[in-house]
Amino acid sequence: MAGGRLCIEESLVTLLQPIYPRHTNRYGTLHGGWLAGWMLEAGGMASMRASRGYTVLGAMDYLFILSPGRVGENLHVYAWVVGSTRRTLDVLVYAEARPLGGGEARPVSVSLQTYVAVDEGVRPREHGVEVQPCSLESEPLVEVHRYWLEARRPLLEQRRRIAGSTAPLDAVYRRTSYFFVSPEDTFTIPTVMDASRLFYQIDQMAAVPAIEFTGAAMVTAGFDAVVFASPARVGDLVKLEAGITGAGRSSVEVAVRVAARNPQAEDVERTVALLYATMVAVDEEGRPRPLPRRPVLSEERLRGYLERRRLRDERRRVAQRIVEHARLLASGR
Incomplete structure (x- = not known):
């Protein structure tokens, strides 16, 4: 250089x-x-x-x-x-x-x-x-x-929308988990949770509703585009909400909302990120298989899912x- x-x-x-x-x-x-x-x-x-x-x-x-x-x-x-x-x-x-x-x-x-x-x-x-x-x-x-x-x-527009949002995740079959950010979750900045550590947690959480409500073993096929509205810092209590927002023949789309707050200084949580993960049902050999149980989704939710799948394929x-x-x-x- x-x-x-x-x-x-x-x-x-x-x-x-x-x-x-x-x-x-x-x-x-x-x-x-x-x-x-x-x-x-x-x-x-x-x-x-x-x-x-x-x-x-x-x-x-x-x-x-x-x-x-x-x-x-x-x-x-x-x-x-x-x-x-x-x-x-x-x-x-x-x-x-x-x-x-x-x-x-x-x-x-x-x-x-x-x-x-x-x-x-x-x-x-x-x-x-x-x-x-x-x-x-x-x-x-x-x-x-x-x-x-x-x-x-479009992601920057989404960032503006979610930055001040405290609304819960809009999905069905929702599950929630919590964890505290510790120093071992950082990479180079000693006060900020590193995205590489966060995505491991996101992947684990996305599998929960996918497996629980379809009855199938699942593997991750990918993550959709995501924007970060704010960082999670050491000492923050991080909330992960995951729920199903779409389903195909052998896959489900899981939305994950990441929120955080410092319980000693903040009364209201702030949205860190919102994204979608695609999980694929597999058989004992690890090959894709039809979903044993299909999630029940409204017509409106299904239309949103089909549009996101079209963009994903592009x-x-x-x-x-x-x-x-x-x-x-x-x-x-």
């Missing part, structure tokens, strides 16, 4: 993570919460390295699970800073699995993430970094950044194209 300019290629951060049995379900495939956490760790490290300071996750595009990571494989997570504004850095994160003894890499996940540069008081700051491509291989990622700038506009097609660019960069070709 020189003079505030940063080549996309130079921004690369790589995370290598062996997949141990403790990271997997009973089918030997990687838990979605672990995968999301590692994807966010890599994105956070890339943004902090580029901005030369603290960053916090502001928004994330759909995190798609393209294929399951399996026990014994090595997961390689690549993160590139593909664009910036005065106070934000946009990061493309791509993960692929490789067999322990060698063999062809298999795409596992892809996501686009926006990080806000902040100071030690978690106040937004200007980072002074201008990101640019420095090779033909990285030029397509400029278009990825433009796509993400447009795609996240984004997945875009994600497949992004994966091809990421694979080329990761391979060095």
